[in-house]
Amino acid sequence: MTQLRRKDVLGLQEMSKEEIQLILDTAESYKEILSRPVKKVPILRGKSICTLFYENSTRTRCSFELAAKIMSADTTAVSTAGSSIQKGESFKDTLLTLEAMGMDLFVIRHSASGAPHFAAKIVKSSVINAGDGMHEHPTQALLDMLTICQNKGQIAGLKVLIVGDIMHSRVARSNIWGLSKMGAEVRICGPRTLLPAEIDKLPVKVYDDLDRALDGVDVVNVLRIQLERMNKGFFPSIREYSTLFGINKARLRRAKSDVLVMHPGPMNRGIEITPDVADGEFAVITDQVTNGVAVRMALLYLLLGGSGHVDST
Amino acid sequence: MGPVRLRRCFVNANVHRDSTVNAAFLLTHGQEGFFVRDGAMSTQVTQVMDESEIRRALTRIAHEIIERNKGVQNLVIVGIQSRGVPMAQRLAKLISDIEGAQVPVGSLNVALYRDDFDKHPARTISASDIPFDVTDKRVVLVDEVLYTGRTTRAALDALMDLGRPAVVQLAVLIDRGHRELPIRADYVGKNLPTSRKERVDVHWVETHGEDAVLIVK
Amino acid sequence: MWILLKGGYVVDPSQDYSGVADVLIADGVIAVIVERIEQPSSQSILAQTKLDEKDGQIFDCSGLVVCPGLVDMHVHLREPGYEHKETIETGSRAAAAGGFTTVLAMPNTMPVVDNGAVVRYVLERGKEAVVRVYTAGAATKANAGTEMAEIADMVEAGALAVSDDAFPIQNADLMRRVMEYSKMFDIPVLTHCEDRSMTQDAIMNEGVVCTILGLRPWPRQAEEIMIWRNILLADLTGCKIHIQHITTRGGVEAVRWAKSRGIPVSCETCPHYFSLTDEALMTFDTNAKCCPPLRTADDVEAIKEGLADGTIDVIATDHAPHAQEDKEVELQEAAFGMVGLETAVPLVITNLVKPGIMTIEQAIYRMTSQPARLLKLPVGTLAKGSVADITVLDPNAEIVVRNEEFKSKGHNTPFEGWQLFGRVAATIVGGRIVSGALRPVRVKNGC
Numbered sequence: 001m002t003q004l005r006r007k008d009v010l011g012l013q014e015m016s017k018e019e020i021q022l023i024l025d026t027a028e029s030y031k032e033i034l035s036r037p038v039k040k041v042p043i044l045r046g047k048s049i050c051t052l053f054y055e056n057s058t059r060t061r062c063s064f065e066l067a068a069k070i071m072s073a074d075t076t077a078v079s080t081a082g083s084s085i086q087k088g089e090s091f092k093d094t095l096l097t098l099e100a101m102g103m104d105l106f107v108i109r110h111s112a113s114g115a116p117h118f119a120a121k122i123v124k125s126s127v128i129n130a131g132d133g134m135h136e137h138p139t140q141a142l143l144d145m146l147t148i149c150q151n152k153g154q155i156a157g158l159k160v161l162i163v164g165d166i167m168h169s170r171v172a173r174s175n176i177w178g179l180s181k182m183g184a185e186v187r188i189c190g191p192r193t194l195l196p197a198e199i200d201k202l203p204v205k206v207y208d209d210l211d212r213a214l215d216g217v218d219v220v221n222v223l224r225i226q227l228e229r230m231n232k233g234f235f236p237s238i239r240e241y242s243t244l245f246g247i248n249k250a251r252l253r254r255a256k257s258d259v260l261v262m263h264p265g266p267m268n269r270g271i272e273i274t275p276d277v278a279d280g281e282f283a284v285i286t287d288q289v290t291n292g293v294a295v296r297m298a299l300l301y302l303l304l305g306g307s308g309h310v311d312s313t
Numbered sequence: 314m315g316p317v318r319l320r321r322c323f324v325n326a327n328v329h330r331d332s333t334v335n336a337a338f339l340l341t342h343g344q345e346g347f348f349v350r351d352g353a354m355s356t357q358v359t360q361v362m363d364e365s366e367i368r369r370a371l372t373r374i375a376h377e378i379i380e381r382n383k384g385v386q387n388l389v390i391v392g393i394q395s396r397g398v399p400m401a402q403r404l405a406k407l408i409s410d411i412e413g414a415q416v417p418v419g420s421l422n423v424a425l426y427r428d429d430f431d432k433h434p435a436r437t438i439s440a441s442d443i444p445f446d447v448t449d450k451r452v453v454l455v456d457e458v459l460y461t462g463r464t465t466r467a468a469l470d471a472l473m474d475l476g477r478p479a480v481v482q483l484a485v486l487i488d489r490g491h492r493e494l495p496i497r498a499d500y501v502g503k504n505l506p507t508s509r510k511e512r513v514d515v516h517w518v519e520t521h522g523e524d525a526v527l528i529v530k
Numbered sequence: 531m532w533i534l535l536k537g538g539y540v541v542d543p544s545q546d547y548s549g550v551a552d553v554l555i556a557d558g559v560i561a562v563i564v565e566r567i568e569q570p571s572s573q574s575i576l577a578q579t580k581l582d583e584k585d586g587q588i589f590d591c592s593g594l595v596v597c598p599g600l601v602d603m604h605v606h607l608r609e610p611g612y613e614h615k616e617t618i619e620t621g622s623r624a625a626a627a628g629g630f631t632t633v634l635a636m637p638n639t640m641p642v643v644d645n646g647a648v649v650r651y652v653l654e655r656g657k658e659a660v661v662r663v664y665t666a667g668a669a670t671k672a673n674a675g676t677e678m679a680e681i682a683d684m685v686e687a688g689a690l691a692v693s694d695d696a697f698p699i700q701n702a703d704l705m706r707r708v709m710e711y712s713k714m715f716d717i718p719v720l721t722h723c724e725d726r727s728m729t730q731d732a733i734m735n736e737g738v739v740c741t742i743l744g745l746r747p748w749p750r751q752a753e754e755i756m757i758w759r760n761i762l763l764a765d766l767t768g769c770k771i772h773i774q775h776i777t778t779r780g781g782v783e784a785v786r787w788a789k790s791r792g793i794p795v796s797c798e799t800c801p802h803y804f805s806l807t808d809e810a811l812m813t814f815d816t817n818a819k820c821c822p823p824l825r826t827a828d829d830v831e832a833i834k835e836g837l838a839d840g841t842i843d844v845i846a847t848d849h850a851p852h853a854q855e856d857k858e859v860e861l862q863e864a865a866f867g868m869v870g871l872e873t874a875v876p877l878v879i880t881n882l883v884k885p886g887i888m889t890i891e892q893a894i895y896r897m898t899s900q901p902a903r904l905l906k907l908p909v910g911t912l913a914k915g916s917v918a919d920i921t922v923l924d925p926n927a928e929i930v931v932r933n934e935e936f937k938s939k940g941h942n943t944p945f946e947g948w949q950l951f952g953r954v955a956a957t958i959v960g961g962r963i964v965s966g967a968l969r970p971v972r973v974k975n976g977c
Contacts, residue, residue, distance in 0.1 A: 114814030134744030
């Protein structure tokens with residue numbers, strides 16, 4: 001496969017193994033650009049990309065903007081604070097307005113699951129889901145997979161554990177789809193209160209005992225635990241969460257000796273992950289961030305190409 | 314592609330850019346010009362260079378490069394992905410053999426510098442692989458066919474983003490005319506007048522199992 | 531003024547009657563039903579009833595089903611207050627188009643129907659409508675779930691029941707008082723069963739589809755806990771309660787248990803709960819978002835069993851029209867509910883009657899005399915002398931659902947484009963055809 005024949009990238013559930021591989025291969029080839037002294041290629045000159053964020057985000061928005069700018073696209077950032085969204089404009093009208101200004105691609109982050117899917121039906125431009133509610137965060141999962149590929153050579157056959165608040169995590173859902181399609185064994189582990197109903201019907205092995213879950217894994221992806229969940233009664237205290245589900249050096253001994261430790265960020269050091277692990281030899285957390293730019297460049301490139309065929313040598 | 318069956322000069326085959334119709338095989342069956350049936354359309358395929366002609370042309374170009382650059386000091390060869398890469402490797406080897414010194418060779422991905430992105434579906438090929446700094450080098454860009462000049466233009470921009478070469482020269486196996494930009498090759502294997510309707514396919518042993526240049530009508 | 535419906539398959543569950551017969555309507559009431567076998571001629575019927583031959587019309591109903599006008603005891607007509615979504619007038623036209631001749635409006639309007647004055651307003655507006663419009667009163671003031679509304683005042687004004695629809699009463703003690711108080715007037719308490727503490731921001735049924743889509747779950751237990759609570763309170767108070775829009779296997783089992791114990795409980799389900807599952811939300815279709823949410827295939831099975839064995843007494847629509855802007859938004863923001871009046875008959879015929887889950891007689895029973903009995907209305911029957919509210923159906927007609935053809939202001943249906951069996955040929959209210967058309971028979975001499 002050499003082309004991504006779709007208008008939008010909304011999630012990994014709907015994507016084939018071949019499509020995921022194409023995106024990873026393309027992203028891998030762009031890492032070279034990120035290491036150049038002059039990080040700029042002209043390919044997306046004249047393209048307008050809108051990052052439309054209905055939820056706060058630093059790293060994802062920065063990563064998309066940087067990816068767009070490296071490829072010479074123009075970016076427009078729209079966020080809820082101080083925009084017409086605050087004045088009560090509907091999502092539909094915001095989209096139509098921005099599209100009328102000539103946006104070629106929308107990067108959408110939204111607290112409502114399915115909002116990018118709704119947007120994709122409204123606009124003719126491409127839509128990339130930058131995280132929707134608790135549904136999917138496909139670019140995060142792609143960059144996680146690229147990081148695994150770079151360190152392990154391939155994904156197929158690996159045991160990957162995702163640990164933490166699975167219920168509220170779009171990162172977990174996208175990773176479950178992506179990793180399982182690429183042939184990994186996906187394990188999830190978290191308190192029973194934070195495992196969503198019938199999650200065992202997805203291609204995962206479910207654990208509530210972290211030590212058993214860690215047994216022989218190649219990769220551990222540690223999810224951020226949002227502290228406000230405590231107030232809603234999902235777990236009694238930080239201390240207890242950390243005791244049961246925090247990743248530390250001693251626990252990691254149960255995993256393979258060359259285990260990779262990943263975290264989508266932002267980290268709560270000392271809660272879901274101890275600082276010595278976060279900064280330790282197994283952690284590839286900063287690689288993930290770099291790969292995020294490459295993955296987003298790949299998606300912008302693959303989605304914005306024309307559809308005709310031109311022969312010019 | 315399955316076995317090629319010749320019957321009254323017709324071959325059932327899907328003809329596309331990467332067609333692997335084996336010209337040598339067809340020619341050994343006594344066909345000077347032969348036809349490939351592509352759906353309802355009949356396509357005429359004519360071989361214009363064979364293995365020994367290509368070898369002689371590349372050898373001549375290798376000598377010209379050495380002569381023009383007064384040796385191989387600071388000389389690097391850069392193939393334009395994907396079709397220029399086998400030729401670049403051949404030239405580098407020929408030059409090294411003649412001069413007795415290794416010439417660095419790289420490959421350049423120009424996809425991100427093309428000017429036809431809006432018309433062309435985005436395709437991926439591998440990353441540029443330039444294992445040396447191009448700054449102050451004498452760079453010979455290599456492509457198999459020079460046509461509109463747009464790929465060369467993209468390659469020049471891609472190269473400039475990697476550094477500031479002392480000199481950039483262009484070597485091609487075939488110059489088929491129809492330039493759309495003020496670009497001229499420094500080294501040409503064969504000038505081949507063609508019509509715009511025709512296509513020039515270069516086959517390399519490395520990628521197609523034979524060396525041959527074909528015109529497809 | 532008379533109408534003779536000739537040769538239709540007449541189904542009247544109130545009299546346990548079905549067979550090919552002619553139905554004569556005179557001056558807005560059912561005059562006589564004459565079985566075909568012993569039928570002399572149309573003229574002689576007219577002669578017997580001393581009707582003027584020229585003052586009426588004969589319609590050929592062969593191949594059609596003639597039944598009492600359908601009764602929908604659960605609709606949202608949105609008036610007063612939300613006239614952009616629906617009005618009593620447009621809602622009644624939708625009802626007529628769907629074969630319903632009597633509807634019971636829910637009180638969650640603005641202002642809420644929580645006193646006699648608003649009840650009178652709705653009934654007054656209803657008099658101008660093409661079908662019979664009744665209303666339920668809100669069980670609590672402003673539907674706030676904190677203070678009992680003036681139930682006596684509303685009953686006096688004409689409310690047929692009280693309901694907590696859309697605003698389920700969470701406080702068990704208050705619910706008990708509402709039941710005790712309502713019992714004085716012998717009206718049923720219609721109850722929307724939902725434990726709100728379990729459905730905060732909830733959007734769809736808890737299960738694998740919800741987990742995949744990352745939406746807030748609406749567990750079945752939130753419905754079942756409240757069904758059980760209200761059954762126990764009905765047992766305590768002796769008040770008749772009617773569980774609205776039941777959706778789960780556990781809910782059906784609870785009602786079955788209650789009925790076996792003689793607790794005064796009835797219940798209804800809606801066509802979408804036996805026609806769709808939660809997978810309809812896989813595309814984030816806002817039209818499939820309703821409350822309670824669509825459940826699983828197993829629940830659909832249980833609903834059908836409950837309908838077949840009579841545990842579920844009534845098929846109602848929970849017709850919930852919304853404006854385009856209420857639905858053309860993110861799923862999370864979208865309003866709950868779907869229109870139902872104009873798709874109910876084909877969904878019942880296609881999904882219940884055609885597959886043999888129940889006979890057409892049983893289906894009509896649950897849409898006519900059952901709701902009429904629960905609301906103590908003298909409709910839903912073809913008994914001689916009763917008002918001539920009649921629905922004529924063509925159960926074999928194939929239709930395609932097109933929401934742009936809806937008479938309702940709401941176009942929010944998840945069934946758009948569905949190919950179904952069953953068409954409402956005509957709806958007759960008080961002896962007058964208010965929707966559809968029938969084939970007239972030319973009266974010749976000596977016919």
